[in-house]
Structures are given as C-alpha cells and as structure tokens.
Amino acid sequence: MGEPAVGPGDVRRAAERIGPFVHRTPVMTSTALDARAGRSLYFKCENLQRAGAFKMRGAANAVWSLPAEAAARGVVTHSSGNFAQALALAARDRGIPAHLVMPRTAPAVKRAAVEGYGGVVHECEPTLAAREARAAEVEAETGAVFLHPYDHPEVIAGQGTCALELLGEVPDLDAVVAPVGGGGLLAGVSVAARSVNPGIRLFAAEPKGADDAARSLAAGRFVPQTAPQTIADGLLTSLGRLTWPILRDHLEAVITVSDEEITAAMRLVWTRMKLVIEPSAATAAAAVLSEDFRAIRGLSRVGVVLSGGNVDLDRLPW
Amino acid sequence: MGEPAVGPGDVRRAAERIGPFVHRTPVMTSTALDARAGRSLYFKCENLQRAGAFKMRGAANAVWSLPAEAAARGVVTHSSGNFAQALALAARDRGIPAHLVMPRTAPAVKRAAVEGYGGVVHECEPTLAAREARAAEVEAETGAVFLHPYDHPEVIAGQGTCALELLGEVPDLDAVVAPVGGGGLLAGVSVAARSVNPGIRLFAAEPKGADDAARSLAAGRFVPQTAPQTIADGLLTSLGRLTWPILRDHLEAVITVSDEEITAAMRLVWTRMKLVIEPSAATAAAAVLSEDFRAIRGLSRVGVVLSGGNVDLDRLPW
Numbered sequence: 001m002g003e004p005a006v007g008p009g010d011v012r013r014a015a016e017r018i019g020p021f022v023h024r025t026p027v028m029t030s031t032a033l034d035a036r037a038g039r040s041l042y043f044k045c046e047n048l049q050r051a052g053a054f055k056m057r058g059a060a061n062a063v064w065s066l067p068a069e070a071a072a073r074g075v076v077t078h079s080s081g082n083f084a085q086a087l088a089l090a091a092r093d094r095g096i097p098a099h100l101v102m103p104r105t106a107p108a109v110k111r112a113a114v115e116g117y118g119g120v121v122h123e124c125e126p127t128l129a130a131r132e133a134r135a136a137e138v139e140a141e142t143g144a145v146f147l148h149p150y151d152h153p154e155v156i157a158g159q160g161t162c163a164l165e166l167l168g169e170v171p172d173l174d175a176v177v178a179p180v181g182g183g184g185l186l187a188g189v190s191v192a193a194r195s196v197n198p199g200i201r202l203f204a205a206e207p208k209g210a211d212d213a214a215r216s217l218a219a220g221r222f223v224p225q226t227a228p229q230t231i232a233d234g235l236l237t238s239l240g241r242l243t244w245p246i247l248r249d250h251l252e253a254v255i256t257v258s259d260e261e262i263t264a265a266m267r268l269v270w271t272r273m274k275l276v277i278e279p280s281a282a283t284a285a286a287a288v289l290s291e292d293f294r295a296i297r298g299l300s301r302v303g304v305v306l307s308g309g310n311v312d313l314d315r316l317p318w
Numbered sequence: 319m320g321e322p323a324v325g326p327g328d329v330r331r332a333a334e335r336i337g338p339f340v341h342r343t344p345v346m347t348s349t350a351l352d353a354r355a356g357r358s359l360y361f362k363c364e365n366l367q368r369a370g371a372f373k374m375r376g377a378a379n380a381v382w383s384l385p386a387e388a389a390a391r392g393v394v395t396h397s398s399g400n401f402a403q404a405l406a407l408a409a410r411d412r413g414i415p416a417h418l419v420m421p422r423t424a425p426a427v428k429r430a431a432v433e434g435y436g437g438v439v440h441e442c443e444p445t446l447a448a449r450e451a452r453a454a455e456v457e458a459e460t461g462a463v464f465l466h467p468y469d470h471p472e473v474i475a476g477q478g479t480c481a482l483e484l485l486g487e488v489p490d491l492d493a494v495v496a497p498v499g500g501g502g503l504l505a506g507v508s509v510a511a512r513s514v515n516p517g518i519r520l521f522a523a524e525p526k527g528a529d530d531a532a533r534s535l536a537a538g539r540f541v542p543q544t545a546p547q548t549i550a551d552g553l554l555t556s557l558g559r560l561t562w563p564i565l566r567d568h569l570e571a572v573i574t575v576s577d578e579e580i581t582a583a584m585r586l587v588w589t590r591m592k593l594v595i596e597p598s599a600a601t602a603a604a605a606v607l608s609e610d611f612r613a614i615r616g617l618s619r620v621g622v623v624l625s626g627g628n629v630d631l632d633r634l635p636w
C-alpha cells in the first residue's frame with residue numbers, strides 16, 4: 001500500500017512554516033445551531049482566512065517549501081477559484097510570479113480577487129482536460145513550478161494546520177466534520193486531528209450531486225467524479241491519488257446532503273452566526289444538521305470546518 | 319445644564335451586571351479596508367452579539383437593574399426591531415414577560431426573532447405616536463415596566479460596555495466611530511471611551527437622509543428628525559433628551575454618508591471581512607471610508623463599532 005503522502009510531522013512543519021502568512025482563525029459557536037444539531041458545535045472559521053478560504057494554508061506551505069531558485073521562476077496551477085486566489089496571494093507574499101489557469105466560467109468575483117493579488121490569469125475552457133493542457137503550456141513557457149490545487153503533499157499538509165489550531169483551542173472534540181471535494185482539506189485535517197487525538201472520529205460532508213467520496217468509501221476503491229451537479233462549486237472535483245488513500249484510512253462515514261439542505265444551512269449560518277460562508281462551507285454545516293448525522297451516537301462535541309466565504313453577492317442561491 | 323444622565327461608574331457597573339448575559343465580541347481587522355481608509359481600523363463586531371446587535375447590552379442592563387417585584391410584572395418597549403429582539407431575549411434570561419410594540423411594517427425576520435425569544439408582539443401603525451400610545455396601553459394593561467429603546471440611563475450605560483471591551487483590547491486608539499440613530503450607543507460609547515482614554519476623539523456616523531445629529535451638532539441645539547429617508551432602518555429615530563447633551567459634549571464631528579456609500583461599504587465588509595452586517599452598521603464603515611473622514615489628521619488607529627447584523631436576506635439593497 002505504501003506510505004501515506006502526508007504524516008503528522010509534515011503538518012507540524014507546515015504550521016511552523018506558514019505561521020507568519022496565515023491567520024489563526026477564530027472558533028465560533030452558536031446556541032441556535034447547537035439546538036438544531038442536538039450537540040455542541042465548534043466552527044473553525046476558515047472563511048475568515050486570508051484570501052477567504054483554507055486554501056491559503058496549503059498554498060502558503062507549497063510556495064514556502066520551494067527552494068529559492070525554483071521559486072524565483074514562479075508557480076502555476078489550475079483552479080476554479082479559491083486555490084487560485086490563495087496561490088496568487090502566497091506568491092505575492094514571497095515576491096514570485098503566480099500563473100493561474102482558470103475556466104472562463106469562473107465567478108467574476110474570484111477572477112477579480114486573483115488579479116487583485118497580482119496573479120496572471122490564463123483563461124481556458126471549463127473542462128479538466130483543457131485546464132491541464134493550458135497549465136502544462138504555461139509551465140513550459142515560463143518555467144513556473146506546477147502546484148496541484150489539492151493532490152500535492154505540501155498542500156495537504158498545509159490544509160491540515162487548521163485542525164491543529166482547532167484541537168489546540170478545543171482539545172476534547174469527539175469528531176471533526178469537513179467538506180470534501182478533491183480531499184486536500186479533509187486528508188490534512190484527518191492526519192492532523194488523529195496526531196493530536198488518536199481516538200477522534202472523522203466525517204466527510206459531501207453534496208449528493210457530487211458524491212464520489214461517498215461512492216469511493218462504499219466501494220472501498222477510488223471512484224472518479226463524473227458530471228457533478230451542485231451549487232457547492234468548490235466540491236466538483238474528483239478525489240486525488242494522494243488524498244483518497246488517506247481518506248479511506250481515516251473516515252468513519254461520508255454524510256451527503258442535497259443542494260436544498262446546503263442552501264438552508266448557508267442561510268442559517270448567515271442569519272444566526274452573521275458569517276458569510278460559501279456553499280462548500282455550508283455543506284459541512286448541512287451535514288451536522290442532517291438526520292443521518294444527528295442519529296450517530298457518542299458525539300457530544302463536534303468540530304466543523306467552515307472552509308471558505310468567497311461568494312458572488314449578485315448570485316445568491318435563494 | 320444639569321448632570322449627564324450616565325457617568326463612567328454607570329458603565330462599569332453595567333459591565334459587571336451584564337457580563338454573564340452578553341458575548342464579549344471579537345475585534346476584527348482587515349488589510350483591505352485599512353488600505354481604503356488609509357489607516358488602521360479595529361472593528362468591534364457587535365453583529366456577533368447575542369440577538370445580533372449591541373442592543374442586547376442595554377436591554378440586559380435595564381432588565382437586570384429592575385428590582386425583583388417590578389421585574390416580575392414584565393417589561394414593555396416599542397422598537398422597529400433590534401431593541402425588541404434584545405429585550406425579548408434579556409427578559410427570557412431573567413424569566414420575566416416581554417411585551418414588544420412593533421410597527422406592522424417591521425421586517426418579518428425581526429418579528430420572527432422576537433417571537434422566537436418568547437416575546438409577545440403588539441402590532442401598531444408605523445408612526446411614533448401610534449407606537450407610544452400602544453406601549454402606554456400595554457403598560458396600563460399589564461403593569462409591565464416601560465423601557466425606552468435608547469433614551470434611558472441604564473440602556474445608555476449598557477451600550478457603553480462595548481467601548482470598555484474595545485479599549486481593553488486595543489488601548490491606544492486615537493478615535494472611535496459609531497453610528498447614531500437615537501444616540502444610545504454613541505452616548506454610552508462616548509462616556510465609556512473617555513473614561514478610559516480622556517484624549518480619545520469621538521465621531522458619529524449618520525445617513526445623509528437622517529442627519530438630525532449632524533444638524534443638531536451644527537446648530538448647537540436639539541433638532542428633531544423629520545421624514546427620514548435611508549436604507550439604514552436602525553437609524554431613523556430622533557436623538558433623545560438624555561442622549562443629545564452627552565453627544566453634544568463629546569462629539570468632534572458627525573460624518574454623514576449617502577445610501578450609496580452605505581450599500582457599497584456593506585458589500586465591502588461582506589465580501590472582504592465575511593461578516594454579515596446590517597445597513598446601520600455599514601454606516602460606520604462607510605464613514606471611515608469617506609473622503610471627509612480620510613481628510614481628518616492625526617488618526618492612525620480608529621475603532622469602528624459594527625453595531626448589528628440583522629438583515630432580511632430576501633431584501634438586500636443591491
């Protein structure tokens with residue numbers, strides 16, 4: 001089976017490396033949501049992270065892990081949004097160029113943010129093949145180092161640092177729930193959380209319309225994402241070669257939720273917690289409010305990763 | 319001239335009294351907003367207060383200041399929204415009835431919140447005369463104690479506690495900016511802030527369409543609000559008999575902003591700080607971003623009170 005791509009030491013080194021370049025985000029609580037969930041919830045507010053999402057952690061770790069000569073040529077990635085913003089900002093922090101291959105259908109607010117951070121946007125068609133081809137071209141043209149948005153050891157390790165902070169602040173959690181798209185966040189969180197608390201239970205939150213993680217876990221083997229349909233635009237991708245084995249070895253279950261549940265949870269968090277979260281983050285809130293999750297025994301205190309807050313205010317889902 | 323209705327000791331006693339019943343809200347910062355304001359801003363997040371606004375502080379202080387026998391008969395107020403929610407929750411905390419006279423035009427989300435906290439809503443026509451008459455009726459019928467939403471010493475003292483927290487966390491502020499409607503928040507903040515830092519400069523933020531505080535300060539005498547027109551629905555009222563003299567003696571200036579500036583500031587805070595704030599709170603953000611305020615010298619570090627976050631998500635101003 002081989003060694004997992006990321007171990008506890010990688011996450012701890014990432015935390016030291018990226019400390020000056022990320023926010024230590026607050027953990028918030030809400031009696032209104034606790035009442036609906038039937039237990040105590042601890043929300044790790046990565047929507048308040050720099051660049052508006054947890055992706056800043058992995059991007060910072062990947063950028064600052066590069067040797068100086070390689071870094072000087074810049075970095076390139078393909079991303080529908082949050083990783084592009086994060087990589088642009090992390091590259092600016094280090095003073096190196098960032099090339100971002102983005103589908104021409106990406107939300108205007110995300111493209112504007114990338115350019116605001118000084119990133120160079122390269123447009124492509126909205127298919128995985130087109131994204132990968134364009135990124136390879138940019139890599140060849142510029143010599144920039146390609147950084148995969150989630151299936152990269154330093155990216156996974158960086159994302160895991162949010163769980164170190166969460167468990168540092170609330171040590172006695174019974175479980176952590178995080179959304180799963182490519183799995184970079186949840187793989188990092190899983191490794192980090194278990195390193196602090198070996199008995200902690202780990203759950204994925206996934207849209208019913210993009211449930212490759214649920215199907216992969218049920219089948220016991222990697223099942224690719226095909227034709228995803230969900231408002232959670234950050235969770236459309238397949239699991240990765242590196243993230244899947246980590247998730248397989250850590251997850252107790254994948255909680256799937258409908259777009260209606262995601263929208264309702266998003267409104268609830270906006271209304272009661274006064275936090276702007278994006279649909280991908282609301283997927284985790286919807287999961288802990290779902291009947292399936294409420295039926296699971298033995299979970300008094302649950303951490304929930306609110307993964308990001310980058311929403312186009314002119315295109316809200318209600 | 320007489321003694322001011324509220325002194326520093328009143329605010330300190332309020333802080334002790336309400337400690338268990340209010341959140342110590344976080345102070346947040348944003349490099350994006352600092353860049354636009356040209357100085358360092360420290361946002362006191364009363365949108366994250368219980369019941370979604372600073373009003374909880376004054377309501378809790380007024381409710382817990384009542385002798386037991388008077389309290390047992392309950393409390394009554396008239397309010398277009400946030401004070402009604404806060405009073406309902408404060409009364410529930412103490413286990414006493416709350417009667418809330420609300421205009422039939424009040425946002426559905428605010429009425430639902432009041433009822434969710436167990437308050438009894440009494441509808442009236444949306445005029446000040448109708449509100450006062452209906453409140454007097456309820457007072458006579460039930461024996462409940464009338465608590466004015468802002469022109470009441472214990473309410474003013476309670477609101478001031480947010481400034482004690484802000485200056486406790488960021489002691490070396492040059493100024494504090496808060497929105498002004500009836501003036502309860504800003505009067506309490508003024509007394510509290512000066513008691514900690516006698517040299518601190520105090521500014522009001524007010525919609526151009528409801529600028530009675532600006533006109534009062536310019537005239538040197540109380541000028542009532544007439545026919546206000548603004549999206550900042552929490553700032554429609556006239557200053558009070560108790561709040562006006564305190565504001566007159568503390569304010570350096572009133573910064574007035576247009577509804578367009580308020581809407582833009584609201585979007586900016588939602589987008590960059592990921593905080594849901596209501597238009598009244600956005601008025602303070604708009605003020606510190608305005609040309610008038612940016613032109614004022616000697617203000618490196620400015621506290622800004624984000625007063626509340628109770629917004630109807632189905633009726634956003636953009």
